[in-house]
Amino acid sequence: MTDEKNPTTSTAKHGSVLVLGGGIAGIQSALDLADAGFKVYLIEKQPSIGGTMPQLDKTFPTNDCAMCILAPKLVATGRHPNIDLLTYSDLKKIEGEAGDFTVTINKKARSVDEVLCNGCGLCVENCLVRFKPQKPTHYDAKKALEKNDLRTVDGIINTYGKTSDALIPIMQAINEHYNYLPKNILSYVAQEVDVPLAQVYHVATFYTSFSLKPRGKHIIKVCMGTACHVRGSPRVLDEIQRLLKIEPGETTDDDMFTLETVNCLGACALGPVVVVDEKYYMVKPGEFGKILNTITLEKSSPLVAEVKQ
Ligand code: FES
Known part of the structure; x- marks a missing residue:
């Protein structure tokens, strides 16, 4: 596949390049080289490319959605005719000199048919190695209930x-x-x-909406996403911790409040955002005491006496 009239198109191959590491930098390098006509071998030691970027909420400094940037590049890398993806693989040996290298790659067994696999994840859930079949027990869950x-x-x-x-x-x-x-x-x-x-x-x-530990009557969620973070959510969280005397994940002794942190509540323009019982509050540091008093209005005396104005 050569295109002599236009050697910079993807069909004009000039040689081959090995890119080590399938994070965002490796992916972008592979795409640029492949678009320039090089045959690219992209090696990644993890089972899939993407690196740590899929775990990020937003990217600094533009505050763009990380997955929105990465997802099209993942698709383009998988589909590019000039890129061979070698995932779950390690570089073992490299020999030769500039322009003529020979590399040895160790590709680990996946134990699935990569052509048929559609990424449904059922094999992980039903893995006979990780989850050894248990002998049926005679535990009667019904009897254990009130x-x-x-x-x-x-x-x-x-x-x-x-x-x-x-x-x-x-x-x-x-x-x-x-x-x-x-x-x-x-x-x-x-x-x-x-x-x-x-x-x-x-x-x-x-799902974070489920909890295996008893929770308070009111659930307070403080957004620690990037937009809220830069607008002062750590100070709001400090204030709530000081007022309620609990850490994130804990419940007050009277079972009234549970404090949780989340990464983006989808209302970034309002940040810093705190959600109490599904109601959104735009909270400035020093103001949360007023909200607590509103919630506990039915009590004879306000929960928070020293509200900073
Ligand atoms: S970062 Fe999006 S709502 Fe806080």
């Missing part, structure tokens, strides 16, 4: 149906009723909808 709890949970399960598809709505309803997911109830749900308990915990720990 009568009231049993009535409540049966009501919820009957509303949504005893199918694995109903697992998340059932867990949402339980979480809403109890303000967290009690472990004995999760065991009963797993038994009733016929889903492995490991999968139930997988769901329970994946």
